Amino acid sequence: MNHISKLPNIETTIFTVMSQLAAQENAINLSQGFPNFPSDPKLIELVQQALRENYNQYAPMPGALILREAIAEKMELLYQRDYNPATEITVTAGATQAIFTIISAFVRPTDEVIIFTPAYDCYAPAVEVHGGKVIPIQLKGKEFSVDWNEVRSKITTKTKLLIINTPHNPSGTVLSKADMLELSSILENTNIILLSDEVYEHIIFDGAQHQSAALYPKLAERAFITASFGKTFHNTGWKMGYCVAPKALMHEFKKVHQFNVFSVNHPMQIGIGKYLKNPKNYLGLPAFFQRKRDYFLNEIKDSRFTWKPSQGTYFQVLSYENITDEFDTEFAKRLTREYKIASIPLSVFNTNKEDHKLLRFCFAKTEETLAQAAKILNRI
Numbered sequence: 001m002n003h004i005s006k007l008p009n010i011e012t013t014i015f016t017v018m019s020q021l022a023a024q025e026n027a028i029n030l031s032q033g034f035p036n037f038p039s040d041p042k043l044i045e046l047v048q049q050a051l052r053e054n055y056n057q058y059a060p061m062p063g064a065l066i067l068r069e070a071i072a073e074k075m076e077l078l079y080q081r082d083y084n085p086a087t088e089i090t091v092t093a094g095a096t097q098a099i100f101t102i103i104s105a106f107v108r109p110t111d112e113v114i115i116f117t118p119a120y121d122c123y124a125p126a127v128e129v130h131g132g133k134v135i136p137i138q139l140k141g142k143e144f145s146v147d148w149n150e151v152r153s154k155i156t157t158k159t160k161l162l163i164i165n166t167p168h169n170p171s172g173t174v175l176s177k178a179d180m181l182e183l184s185s186i187l188e189n190t191n192i193i194l195l196s197d198e199v200y201e202h203i204i205f206d207g208a209q210h211q212s213a214a215l216y217p218k219l220a221e222r223a224f225i226t227a228s229f230g231k232t233f234h235n236t237g238w239k240m241g242y243c244v245a246p247k248a249l250m251h252e253f254k255k256v257h258q259f260n261v262f263s264v265n266h267p268m269q270i271g272i273g274k275y276l277k278n279p280k281n282y283l284g285l286p287a288f289f290q291r292k293r294d295y296f297l298n299e300i301k302d303s304r305f306t307w308k309p310s311q312g313t314y315f316q317v318l319s320y321e322n323i324t325d326e327f328d329t330e331f332a333k334r335l336t337r338e339y340k341i342a343s344i345p346l347s348v349f350n351t352n353k354e355d356h357k358l359l360r361f362c363f364a365k366t367e368e369t370l371a372q373a374a375k376i377l378n379r380i
């Protein structure tokens with residue numbers, strides 16, 4: 001049979017490539033972003049209880065009510081915005097499914113979607129598989145800052161969607177209040193939908209306030225906000241997440257959602273719903289992860305790598321410009337094979353694959369693992 005690929009240029013995601021190489025080489029895996037410590041036993045118990053209580057059939061299509069209510073309470077507490085659990089919140093199979101479904105519900109062939117590069121790798125393929133056109137805008141310099149004039153200049157009558165991600169994967173930078181106000185004024189009086197990927201909302205450092213689109217009325221009225229329980233509660237393998245949006249947008253989302261998954265894992269929704277009701281279960285996360293960032297950076301302070309401390313996410317970008325000229329994908333693979341430490345090269349997240357001698361390391365690890373990793377990095 002002959003097929004013409006819908007995604008001829010897409011290869012296996014870097015997360016699979018590097019995690020497989022790490023396993024094969026028996027290397028410390030700081031590449032793919034996942035914690036190597038367990039979820040809170042209280043959360044595990046709540047999920048087990050839900051299994052025993054026989055929440056084992058289909059959940060309601062938009063998600064278990066207890067979880068949608070807990071999400072609404074959290075959005076109100078953190079961002080002072082009301083989302084109606086009945087019409088404005090949907091529980092998804094991770095943020096990935098939410099993102100894909102948003103794009104699927106709105107992007108038509110030839111529509112343009114603005115993304116900022118380096119960009120998390122699930123955005124562009126989802127746009128392209130629906131016939132949309134990705135309009136990449138490169139983040140500038142070592143600060144990975146947005147040139148808002150460039151954004152203005154790239155908006156056309158075909159722009160359907162603009163995707164932001166703060167705290168930002170892979171760079172570990174965050175958008176400021178001034179950034180959000182600029183964006184708000186750019187999008188005002190347009191029909192552009194905003195997809196605000198906020199999966200790292202609880203992993204932000206040095207006392208900064210997470211700039212959710214929910215905080216800005218003119219953004220919130222056009223925004224889907226996506227979130228990931230995997231990132232928040234240390235269980236990426238559960239693939240649980242959600243999105244919120246104003247009613248009219250969510251109505252369109254659900255038309256697709258009901259036919260691409262219908263609903264997601266029921267017992268986990270019940271367990272997470274009960275757990276999320278207690279804000280103590282997420283308010284301590286910034287401090288928890290900041291200790292890990294600070295520990296890791298202190299352990300590598302005498303290495304030849306250079307960096308700006310991560311402002312958010314559980315990733316630290318390290319520059320190796322003082323070490324070698326090698327292309328970052330080659331260097332990341334060599335470090336895995338020869339030094340037994342795996343990372344993610346940043347060039348793969350740039351549309352033009354430009355390499356700035358940067359590697360991303362995940363510090364959502366036990367101190368023991370971070371100490372072992374630092375020992376290796378200090379030898380390079």
Ligand code: PMP
Binds near residue numbers: 097239
């Ligand atoms: N967006 C970003 C920026 C991510 O880093 C990830 C990975 N957690 C996702 C979306 C997908 O999240 P999930 O694992 O919940 O599908």
Ligand code: GLN
Binds near residue numbers: 015034
């Ligand atoms: N979000 C994770 C990361 O950035 C990876 C998720 C995945 O493997 N698809 O490392």
